[in-house]
Amino acid sequence: MGAKKNKKWIRFRHTVVTNLAFLVIYPYSLLKYGIKIEKFADSKRQYLVLLNHQTPFDQFFVGMSFNRKTMYYLATEDIFSKGFLSKLIRFLIAPIPIKKQTTDIKAVMTCLRVAREGGSIVIAPEGNRTYSGRTEYMNPAIVSLAKKLSLPIALYRLEGGYGVQPRWSDVTRKGKMRGYVYEVIEPEEYKSLTDDELFERIKEGLYVDETTLGGEFFHKNRANYLERCIYVCPFCGLSEFHSEGGFVKCVKCGREAEYTVTKEFKGVGYEHPFRFVADWYDYQEQYINSLNTLSLTESPLYTESIRLYEIIPYKNRYLVKKEASVSLYGDRVTVDDLTFDFDSVSQLSVLGKNKLNIYYGDKLYQFKGSKRFNALKYLHFYYRYKNIKGENDDQFLGL
16 A cells, blocks of 8 residues: 555645735724735746735734735744644745744755745745844845745835834834835846845845834834833943833833924933934843853842743643743843753743743743843843853854
8 A cells, every 4th residue: 555645735725714804804994004005917837936024913914905816824832832823824824933043954845845835935034023123134044945945935025014014012003014025036136146145135125214214103112112122221231111102111210201293202301312213222232242141140130920931842831830020130030949951941932922931951931020020131131141151153142
């Protein structure tokens, strides 16, 4: 008896579900995000669609530009670790699983499989939504995958999304954004390019800097949860912040700044040193890169409460501790009686707005703090430690 034939990844139901979903999602997106979706005329072919990542709805915007053609999106293991819900998502639209911030061979093989079956594939090469408002670090491995797939590359650009709904925020502002195909690079063209040349072309096509784009974005709580992104004060160093309404305040020195409708900062009673979040974000990274974190190991830099979960990848997650105390040091993270020393942590990543995943030994743990929890600082300190040890690029801090 011959070997059992592999089932196809692409199913007719995926197209049916996608088309039905867009009947609701399309008007909802226009209303919620104020987005102008530009239809892509040549959308009947297969593509590898690459996009910059600004909002949680980006994948829907791509689908709407391509006339609801069924497309297959790379999604992190977090989506696939929610038990029955994950099984339902797999059944309905079959996203392609990928381990965040790693080169996942299985994900590459699945992409090749989908391409062979005639499907289009959608990837955000950043692997993360931007915290700063600029298109951030991209893994150069995207070039190797693109050449293996040999599909036309459609560079899809989103503009204004950071103004409408920045990663650190829970609210959607009233403003305007745009989604459109910026450029298509045909296989005949990129096969003659070196890997570096194609990578530069991709980065250039997807680069958006929200500090140079105009527009106003209105919401009474537009500054809420900026502390998910910012944890270094230009006046007193490592700190904590509290946001409310349109304002954010350093807990240590008490200086307060308004986050205006133009995405600019305005100091309350003083000249604020940064114009945009991107400027503050750059300063914060420079500050961390100036620290010798190997000397910051005696006392915790931060201590806060979290829920601790263990993730069984692609299956489920289990609550380990409902309320635990987590402390950050220059070389480790402790959670009550558990210690995650950075030498033994193989990977650390931020998911969503402020969840933290730690790969320790053969286990994967997730930290989920309060709404004001800043997961970014743990990532930065982990990468700074690794950089000092010579294991990574000396400036890159993980995003």
